[in-house]
Amino acid sequence: MEKVDQAFIQYPQHRPNLTIIQPEHIPIIDLSPITNHTVSHPSPIEGLVKEIGNACKEWGFFQVINHGVSLTLRQNIEKASKLFFAQSLEEKRKVSRDESSPMGYYDTEHTKNIRDWKEVFDFLAKDPTFVPLTSDEHDNRLTQWTNPSPQYPPHFRDIIKEYVEEMEKLSFKLMELIALSLGLEAKRFEEFFIKDQTSFLRLNYYPPCPYPHLALGVGRHKDSGPLTILAQDEVGGLEVRPKADQDWIRVKPIPNAYIINLGDMIQVWSNDAYESVEHRVVVNSEKARFSIPFFLFPAHDTVVKPLEELINEQNPSKFRPYKWGKFLVHRLDSNFKKQNAENVQTYHYKIRE
Template sequence: MGSDSHYQIPTIDLSTSSAKLARGTEKWFSLCKRVREACENYGFFELVYDKIPLELSAESFSVTREFFSLPLETKKQDVNPKSFHGYYGQHPVAPLYESFAIEDASNYESLTSFTEKMWPDGHDQFLNTVIGMVNKLDELHEMIEMMILDSYGLGENQDSIMACETKLRVSRYGLPPSGEYVNGLNAHTDKQLTAILCDDQVSGLEFETKDKSQWIKLSLPPSSFVFIVGDSLMAWSNGRMHSAKHRVMMCGEKERYSLGVFAIPVEGTIIKAPKELVDEEHPQLFKDFEYMDFTKYSTSEEAMAAAESAMHIWSFAGISS
């Protein structure tokens, strides 16, 4: 069961009201250092950010609930051959969980196509609310990416972190049996570069500590988000950053909804550590690899057999010492 101990989760305030976050200032580099340390020592952190209005977040969850109330046959029209893309639900290993994912979600045409597939007559409120939320989260992601580059002294090399597109995933976790504490989503690490998540104030997200000693429950206030390091960013950083294992556990009498944007390396991207992050003290830990090859491997039988810790990246691209 998740721990309620006083484990200090990093909280980083990027609110415009707290300080001007002009790049190159002393405040900027101080925050860059904190972001880097959180990514290296924890693999995630709570992010306070006030440029996304609470009204926009609330409206995003309102239209999300409307989507999940559609008939099952309508939701199943969202089909994608890629694993865990499109609609996912009604699965015996995660019976409480259903979600949908939209590729290139910051692209208006892509989101319009999805909306018209779900609502043939269109749904302007859904379209405009979601594109507004995704664009705000994209801005936040770009800021954190620049902080990571600056924290390693790579800020002038804009190509150091691979080009990405945005995948939106919105999830629903149904009610568990009364009085029970049950799995909503299995423990896993994200394969992508990064994720930024928020929820509807119903807790359930838990992270495993880096030393694997305990699971920590995370409860976010309305103005906060959680930033998560994915396997691809860990490989890019030559193992300096920690890809955090996380899960969702459900209890109580409320459904849970969450929304997340994932930075997905574009097709054909080769993930490799910058030469500045490889030295005698930090020898190369991963082979260069193509992102899509890794995602295909991660859902293969070979990966499942090798996944003692759900860290498929090590069995796929790790260099033996």
């Protein structure tokens, strides 16, 4: 076995147990009732809304089938992703990201201060995307992030842009279903995205790892936005832990399905009715793994706080408000360098009882 790079090694309590995990199905939800209908007409979707609500409450994760996204489109982006990552490191680094321009290629990302065993390529849903220049609460200056223009594979940007449009459509349908499951108006979350958004698509490549019992493709974490839509290949590797005291559960891949997980922002908006769930990615010693997550993020000037409709005397607000753009820029810092302390997390805004 080759020498172990200490930058990738997880602390003993967080290392994967590769001997006892059996892949399992998280809830599988058929979206055909809304594939050709709008969410605004409630009669055909009452059962679907109930399923979504149960999955959100019990798991924080679910898979969707009959989602309306073209299989050809998904195959096109999967093929393009593999072609991009198959290039030499020199070629990939021509579109590298950095602290001032955080879209593009990167291979030294950290989660919880441990380096992930992966390479990524990030691409904004809206180009340009406006964000705060700094995380300083008193600094009102904005900057803009833009997408890189890789020369290979051919039509790479066009393929990604077409796929992103479909991810946005699916995201907004899911957000409407989640709103209805909370007893809200279907379009309740629309105001946070209609003017602008900071969403982005990520292409992940996890090379075969010689020490899968020590390293992780992505360390344990919770997503900070409202919603993530994940396409994973047949290799699998995603593990979730619905409750803090439970064992990790390997998510079994389903062909052409999408894995949906709630992020911290839904937990805040719902005032803890739904919970963001911890997850991670294990690596494989023999096979490479590819995945494509779409991270739905609101506009930078969004103030994140529990929705007024879900607060009352019996259920007071459980989170202090925070500004999404400042939070996002602060979080970004930890991707580029090891921190002396844990980076800002949503639970730092939790009101302690």
